[in-house]
Amino acid sequence: xxxxxxxxxxxxxxxxxxxxxxxxxxxxxxxxxxxxxxxxxxxxxxxxxxxxxxxxxxxxxxxxxxxxxxxxxxxxxxxxxxxxxxxxxxxxxxxxxxxxxxxxxxxxxxxxxxxxxxxxxxxxxxxxxxxxxxxxxxxxxxxxxxxxxxxxxxxxxxxxxxxxx
Amino acid sequence: xxxxxxxxxxxxxxxxxxxxxxxxxxxxxxxxxxxxxxxxxxxxxxxxxxxxxxxxxxxxxxxxxxxxxxxxxxxxxxxxxxxxxxxxxxxxxxxxxxxxxxxxxxxxxxxxxxxxxxxxxxxxxxxxx
Numbered sequence: 001x002x003x004x005x006x007x008x009x010x011x012x013x014x015x016x017x018x019x020x021x022x023x024x025x026x027x028x029x030x031x032x033x034x035x036x037x038x039x040x041x042x043x044x045x046x047x048x049x050x051x052x053x054x055x056x057x058x059x060x061x062x063x064x065x066x067x068x069x070x071x072x073x074x075x076x077x078x079x080x081x082x083x084x085x086x087x088x089x090x091x092x093x094x095x096x097x098x099x100x101x102x103x104x105x106x107x108x109x110x111x112x113x114x115x116x117x118x119x120x121x122x123x124x125x126x127x128x129x130x131x132x133x134x135x136x137x138x139x140x141x142x143x144x145x146x147x148x149x150x151x152x153x154x155x156x157x158x159x160x161x162x163x164x165x
Numbered sequence: 166x167x168x169x170x171x172x173x174x175x176x177x178x179x180x181x182x183x184x185x186x187x188x189x190x191x192x193x194x195x196x197x198x199x200x201x202x203x204x205x206x207x208x209x210x211x212x213x214x215x216x217x218x219x220x221x222x223x224x225x226x227x228x229x230x231x232x233x234x235x236x237x238x239x240x241x242x243x244x245x246x247x248x249x250x251x252x253x254x255x256x257x258x259x260x261x262x263x264x265x266x267x268x269x270x271x272x273x274x275x276x277x278x279x280x281x282x283x284x285x286x287x288x289x290x291x292x293x294x
Binding site: 100102104114115116117118119120121122123124125126127128129130131132133134135136137138139140141142143144145146147157 | 186187188189190191192193194195196197198199200201202203204205206223225226227228241243245249252254255256257258259260261262263264265266267268269272
């Protein structure tokens with residue numbers, strides 16, 4: 001059983017985090033950076049405090065700091081120009097599942113990803129590429145740099161499905 | 166070492182949602198601290214204290230037929246090459262090229278074309294939308 005002193009220590013540690021802010025889903029004390037490149041839409045979400053994610057590819061909860069990167073294939077000719085745009089207080093995440101997801105969190109976290117559930121205290125980084133459904137035939141070329149999201153490249157079926165000898 | 170009594174219950178709860186994977190998934194992770202994770206498809210549990218790093222690929226099964234025309238489940242066809250650069254504990258750069266399903270099987274028949282997948286190169290030209 002945890003001692004009262006341990007409980008008090010935990011409370012003193014958690015209180016600043018809880019008072020710092022909270023977020024539920026796409027709304028709360030968070031900032032999001034949306035970067036459009038040719039072929040991909042990159043959304044970085046920075047959050048701090050008590051964070052709850054009731055649904056999505058990374059559902060769960062975090063107490064602490066979290067930076068998540070969601071990358072979606074971008075439809076050709078969607079009309080939007082390449083560039084970077086910040087939003088405060090909400091994250092413009094599409095409803096569909098991302099092609100690529102990277103998360104970095106410091107604190108305590110419980111998360112459920114497709115195929116994996118995890119709980120941790122400390123620092124953790126995860127990167128998932130949801131490459132293809134089990135019955136899909138596709139070829140994909142993808143590159144992403146953490147410090148240069150505008151250079152993200154995502155092209156599906158860039159190679160011939162039937163190779164020429 | 167006495168484990169907290171809630172740990173087995175937590176592990177059981179983590180395994181409650183076991184199901185077949187629907188997607189091919191490439192996964193990298195790094196952790197420092199106390200960490201527990203479970204694969205919901207296989208039920209495999211992983212517990213780590215301190216530093217840990219993992220690289221996993223989850224390959225789903227797909228419907229195929231054998232030489233006798235009988236339907237059976239087999240791991241899906243995949244050809245892939247990946248390069249992941251990690252700076253300190255964080256992700257720095259990811260480059261991946263892969264083909265799945267019929268595209269992978271077609272490419273496997275032509276070694277020259279296969280080289281396009283297995284030779285990783287950072288694209289210098291953006292695709293025209």
